[in-house]
Amino acid sequence: MLSVNVKMGNEYTHPDDFDHFIESVTLFNGEVKLANATFVPGTLGNEKSHAEVTFNIRPMGKKLNLIAHAYCTKHGIWESTPVAVEVQQ
Numbered sequence: 001m002l003s004v005n006v007k008m009g010n011e012y013t014h015p016d017d018f019d020h021f022i023e024s025v026t027l028f029n030g031e032v033k034l035a036n037a038t039f040v041p042g043t044l045g046n047e048k049s050h051a052e053v054t055f056n057i058r059p060m061g062k063k064l065n066l067i068a069h070a071y072c073t074k075h076g077i078w079e080s081t082p083v084a085v086e087v088q089q
């Protein structure tokens with residue numbers, strides 16, 4: 001099992017307001033969607049924060065090219081830099 005932690009933002013936090021929040025975080029292997037987590041406003045206490053989720057996946061192949069998307073209700077999609085992962089089996 002591979003644990004993939006996705007954290008939205010590094011230096012900058014993001015609002016968690018009712019009209020402006022991170023609604024979902026999606027994990028891809030290249031262009032193949034692997035998993036998706038959704039949030040409601042207030043999950044992070046209506047305070048500026050880093051939306052964060054851990055996906056536990058069982059990889060089909062030995063090499064993954066992991067990319068995460070976060071969807072903001074006001075600003076749209078943020079895409080991570082890809083992370084190449086080699087799975088030892």
Ligand SMILES: [Fe+2]
Nearest residue numbers: 072073074075
């Ligand atoms: Fe935003």
